[in-house]
Amino acid sequence: MTNPLLADWDTPFQIAPFDAISDDDFTPALDWALAAHNVEIDAIAQDGDAPTFDNVIGALEAAGRDLDKVLGVFFTVAGADSNPAREALQREFSPKLAAHFSEISANTALFARVAAVWDQRGALELTDEQSRVLMLTHRGFVRAGAALTGAQAERMKEIKGRLAVLGTEFTQNLLADERDWHMDLPETDMAGLPEFVIRTAHTAGAEVGANGAVITLSRSLIVPFLQFSTRRDLREIAYKAWTARGANGGKTDNREIAAEILKLREERAKLLGYKNFATYKLETEMAGDAESVRDLLMQVWQPAKAQAEADAWVLAQMMQQDGVNDDLQAWDWRFYSERRRQQLHDLDEAELKPYFQLDRMIEASFDCASRLFGLAFEPLDVPLYHPDCRAWNVTRGGEHIAVFIGDYFARGSKRSGAWCSAMRSQAKHPQVQTPVVINVCNFAKGDPALLSYDDARTLFHEFGHALHQMLSDVTYESVSGTSVSRDFVELPSQLYEHWLGVPEVLSTFATHAETGQPMPQVLLEKVLAAATYDMGFQTVEYVASALVDLEFHDGAAPADPMARQADILEGLGIPQAIGMRHATPHFAHVFSGDGYSSGYYSYMWSEVMDADAFAAFEEAGGAFDEDVAKALEENILSTGGSRDAAELYTAFRGRLPGVEALLKGRGLVA
CATH class of the missing domain: 1.10.1370.40 (Neurolysin; domain 3)
Structure with a gap:
């Protein structure tokens, strides 16, 4: 193997040889690894021996090692150090990988052998771990649509492929919005900022090629800016940019993508016989069903909301004392909360940091x-x-x-x-x-x-x-x-x-x-x-996001997720000065993939x-x-x-x- 992604890695502990890998290596390595994995899968499916745990489940566990190597490197750099070439590769690889794994789950000969091992499980002398792996493998095939046939099976493949494309687009749009926005911060606009924020803003300016300090959408910079800047007008600009990620119109807007993802998830669940996506997704979790999740979240929501409302009243009074004749807004909360923390706990972030x-x-x-x-x-x-x-x-x-x-x-x-x-x-x-x-x-x-x-x-x-x-x-x-x-x-x-x-x-x-x-x-x-200070705010912004995620999936997919989000928040009575921790257009946990979909409550x-x-x-x-x-x-x-x-x-x-x-x-x- 001349491709460094596929060669034996003669490195300490077989760490990927990053200095030898170029972006040009990924496509040929992936194509080779996918083909090799197909050969392994075909061998398992077409094995003439009677199906056993070892020649079916054990063989599936051993298959695809080269594919694991390639994807382990690629997804690491694509998420943590992307560039235009890697973003293009992600767009190319997502449907290719979805199709590959859809073909495996739809392989009737392979599923027949998995099912045969499952059916004889009571007669097999399996370890507890082997029994667990067998159950998870069989269940995974069924939940992936292995039992579907004809048009339903084809539609499931199409849905998986489209969801993979949409998840990649959602992620890349969000990255683009975060990367492309910054607010110049001349010295005249630094009122109230402690030295550590100013220093960080200058470092951020150098990173983005600006001539001086900037505020970016990095949480580690924008949150302290919102805490300390006495410039309410600038706090409003920064906060609105932060919360508008994925909803700025144009080619990086995620709102229509989110709507299509929710619709496809619902269709996927119904193809498998579930009433909605939440029922499908929560079947395998500890919670088990949407009602158990909702019960937990509402047990926490009520005391958290009461605490947040009490805190909001205090912060609003502080703002009035400053001569600001306006309602407490989301870009005010962190500023007055930080001032209140200093008063209550004599704790200054600038002293602490x-x-x-x-x-x-x-x-x-x-x-x-x-x-x-x-x-x-x-x-x-x-x-x-x-x-x-x-x-x-x-x-x-x-x-x-x-x-x-x-x-x-x-x-x-x-x-x-x-x-x-x-x-x-x-x-x-x-x-x-x-x-x-x-x-x-x-x-x-x-x-x-x-x-x-x-x-x-x-x-x-x-x-x-x-x-x-x-x-x-x-x-x-x-x-x-x-x-x-x-x-x-x-x-x-x-x-x-x-x-x-x-x-x-x-x-x-x-x-x-x-x-x-x-x-x-x-x-x-x-x-x-002060460890639990402002916990009403923190809990409300989190639980609001978790409940929106749950309601999106526990029922018919909303045609307009933003309108549905607004309805859910209104029904909860969320304090006006607190937003969701992750609003729909930048809710990467839920829309970049299926990992936390209907599961942000976790x-x-x-x-x-x-x-x-x-x-x-x-x-x-x-x-x-x-x-x-x-x-x-x-x-x-x-x-x-x-x-x-x-x-x-x-x-x-x-x-x-x-x-x-x-x-x-x-x-x-x-």
């Missing part, structure tokens, strides 16, 4: 993993896809278990948000492979790079996902790491956030960027005391468990209790999707939790 250096927070996340699970992190000097990236060899007891890559800084070539993915997942079949895991964030670059407390929580959150991948210890890749129910996948990540708030972690790693001194005890206490479903899970440590005597950490790894972090999620949590905690711990943790009940 120097204590949250990116490098020290990375160290903190590693140290917690070391104390909990015995992991060690050694820097790796290997070529990666961007100079901002860095890599570590992850070991335990001197034995290599994973490679971890961190890509932390915002840039125009990276889509917004933060995520964790595995360029290679852990497995032992057909041979042992250790994971290569990547965390991607969008923090503002600086020297040193300084985080907000919320940024630091994001870092811990994504590293919790990484631990789920790195500590995985299963046989089959299809149930490895984060391959679990969508409303269970956020448990490890949200649980890991709790360690950032452990006093001994902050006192050790929250050191001042200039003096090196640890955070003073009095400031540390203020940080912890963060809150998992939070019910993470609040209860961290309580297990507190009840045992501390955040680093060895026995609880061992139970967490054995029952959740190492098991992937090899067992049912509710079963895994019950094995860890002895029971399933209620919503009370969540409400208490958010400060929404006494």
